Amino acid sequence: MIGVITTTHRAVDRWLFASLPSRQMLVLHRAVVGSALFWTVVRTPFWLDQAALSATRAAPVGVLSWLPSDQIMLSSPVVLGLALASGLGLVLSLLRPRWPLALTFSAIGFLVLTTHGNSWGQVLHTENLLSLHLLVLAASPRPPVGDHSRGSTTDGWPARVLALLTVCTYLVAGVAKVRYGGSDWISGHTLQNLVAHDNLRKQLLGDWSSPLAPLLVEHRWIFGPGAVAAVAIELAAPLALVGRRTALLWSATAWCFHLAVLGVMAVLFLYPLVGVAFLPLALSFEPTHSSDATAAA
Amino acid sequence: MAVAATLAPIARSKDGFPLSNYPMFIVTRPDVTTFDSAVGLDRTGRQVRLSPQIVAGSIEVIQAVATVEAAVANETTQQLCARVATRVAESEAFVEVLSVAIVTETYDIIPALADEAAPIDSVEHARCDIER
Numbered sequence: 001m002i003g004v005i006t007t008t009h010r011a012v013d014r015w016l017f018a019s020l021p022s023r024q025m026l027v028l029h030r031a032v033v034g035s036a037l038f039w040t041v042v043r044t045p046f047w048l049d050q051a052a053l054s055a056t057r058a059a060p061v062g063v064l065s066w067l068p069s070d071q072i073m074l075s076s077p078v079v080l081g082l083a084l085a086s087g088l089g090l091v092l093s094l095l096r097p098r099w100p101l102a103l104t105f106s107a108i109g110f111l112v113l114t115t116h117g118n119s120w121g122q123v124l125h126t127e128n129l130l131s132l133h134l135l136v137l138a139a140s141p142r143p144p145v146g147d148h149s150r151g152s153t154t155d156g157w158p159a160r161v162l163a164l165l166t167v168c169t170y171l172v173a174g175v176a177k178v179r180y181g182g183s184d185w186i187s188g189h190t191l192q193n194l195v196a197h198d199n200l201r202k203q204l205l206g207d208w209s210s211p212l213a214p215l216l217v218e219h220r221w222i223f224g225p226g227a228v229a230a231v232a233i234e235l236a237a238p239l240a241l242v243g244r245r246t247a248l249l250w251s252a253t254a255w256c257f258h259l260a261v262l263g264v265m266a267v268l269f270l271y272p273l274v275g276v277a278f279l280p281l282a283l284s285f286e287p288t289h290s291s292d293a294t295a296a297a
Numbered sequence: 298m299a300v301a302a303t304l305a306p307i308a309r310s311k312d313g314f315p316l317s318n319y320p321m322f323i324v325t326r327p328d329v330t331t332f333d334s335a336v337g338l339d340r341t342g343r344q345v346r347l348s349p350q351i352v353a354g355s356i357e358v359i360q361a362v363a364t365v366e367a368a369v370a371n372e373t374t375q376q377l378c379a380r381v382a383t384r385v386a387e388s389e390a391f392v393e394v395l396s397v398a399i400v401t402e403t404y405d406i407i408p409a410l411a412d413e414a415a416p417i418d419s420v421e422h423a424r425c426d427i428e429r
Contacts, residue, residue: 049355057367062314111315118314122359131315136299161299168303173319175307181323190325196406197326203410204334204402206346207358218411230322 015284020156024283025143028159029097031276032133036110037090039130039270044083047117051079061123062115074116082109098142107138130271132165133280162280163247167237170254174234177227185231188223195223198265210266226260233257244285251278329417331403333365335381337394338424345394351384365399374399374423382425399423 055073060066074082086109092102111134114127140158177185184190195210196217202209216222233253240250258272271277306318335352337345349361368377382397399422408414 046356049357049360052354053360057363061312062316065313115314120360121363122357123312123314123317124357124359125317125319125321128315128317128319132299132303164300165303168300169317169319172304172307172317173322176318176320177323180320184325185323190323193326193328193406194322194324196410197330200404200406200410201332201362202358204332204346205352205358205361206348207361214411217407 016157016160018156019153020159020283022144022152022154025154025156025159026097026145028162028279028283029137029143030094031279032130032137032162033090033093033097033103033106035130035271035274035276036106036134037087037094039127040083040087040090040110040113043113043117043127044080047079047083047113048076050117050120051076053120057120059121060119062118063111064115064119074112079113079116082113086110086113097145100142103134103142104138107134110134126267126269127271129166129169129277132169133162133277136161136165156284159280160284163241163284166277166280167240170234170237174231174237177231177234181227181231185227186224188220188225188227191227191230192217192220192223195264198267202266208266210264212263213265216264230257240281241284244282247278247281247285251275251281254278326406328407329403329405331401333362333369333399333401335365335377335397335399337385337391338396338398339393340395345391347381347385347391347394347397351388351391352381354384368399369401369422375425378423378425382427386427386429394427396424396426 051074058073086106089102089106089109092099093106096102111131114131118124118127137158140161141155143154144152181190195213199209199213199217233250236250237254240247255272255275255278258269261267261269262273302316306313306316312318312320335347337347339345349358350356353361353364355361355364365377368374378397378399381399385391385394385397401420401422402416403418404416405414409416
């Protein structure tokens with residue numbers, strides 16, 4: 001037993017700390033930072049709307065949860081200033097990936113903005129993974145760029161930690177469904193009513209709803225398999241760490257899951273749907289060409 | 298440490314950010330549910346559904362829901378009605394809307410979505426006219 005644990009620990013250690021081609025890390029850096037920049041631009045109007053809400057509506061979460069409700073409010077000029085500063089930092093990090101402070105400041109700013117946006121009675125869950133990925137990247141060594149990146153390798157652990165975070169978030173969601181959803185979830189009843197409730201609420205509040213939902217919602221036989229599939233995909237997330245093929249297969253399946261959520265519930269999880277959420281998994285098993293060449297020599 | 302923190306919400310039932318147990322898809326919704334909303338009314342009394350931006354000043358529908366629910370719970374529906382009416386008057390959309398009402402409607406949610414079934418019950422909390 002101890003031997004198995006030791007062997008497993010060494011294998012995990014080898015995988016986690018094996019180097020990666022510098023260009024792969026640079027691609028990952030730019031994909032995550034670019035996603036955060038895009039999200040900052042499109043969400044700033046919403047964050048400004050939140051800043052205009054009454055303090056009585058505040059329900060602090062995360063890093064703001066230790067503050068009293070009436071003290072978490074950021075004024076609109078502060079939110080705008082923070083969004084502009086974080087956005088500028090993200091742009092600088094894209095153009096000059098090796099500048100350390102730009103990404104660090106932006107990751108903290110992004111965390112404050114997204115936390116503030118989620119501190120008004122409802123956590124939206126669409127930016128959790130991006131926030132976590134950005135924080136880990138900010139704490140990681142910066143990837144080599146330009147001439148220094150060609151043919152070179154660099155620390156691979158940031159990509160693998162990002163991959164682990166992706167896997168863990170889906171695993172936690174799957175465990176929650178099994179733990180709290182029970183037989184109602186597995187039967188499809190919970191999912192069926194959730195689809196009906198969510199889309200009807202959107203219609204009543206004049207928002208965009210799924211055009212497919214009215215056609216599907218009366219047929220419970222669809223939602224049972226759908227609910228089981230959702231749980232299976234989430235609980236199977238750790239299999240993505242076995243190897244590159246399973247990583248790509250699981251990522252494609254999870255992507256389809258998000259496409260289905262968009263189609264049936266009109267809920268957009270943009271970070272997974274553009275593929276960046278799964279990119280660390282695809283890159284974590286890349287061979288280190290320079291080390292292979294050295295070994296061959 | 299980052300991985301352990303991400304897994305930690307498994308041990309607790311409270312949601313958070315960015316560390317969460319992602320409970321949004323396991324909330325049980327009953328077959329018959331009430332919804333609080335702000336609706337516009339045209340000259341014939343027909344309901345016109347207003348956008349979240351008009352209702353709550355936010356693009357997120359969840360915030361619009363929370364705004365109306367808070368007004369109903371706190372009995373401040375007349376004040377909310379007035380704010381919504383002001384936004385309607387200032388907006389270039391919804392020109393057909395002549396008044397605003399804050400309502401609580403009860404629906405059998407599956408027929409309501411599938412067949413556009415009318416609400417089982419409707420309670421009006423406040424009404425106010427648009428001043429243009």
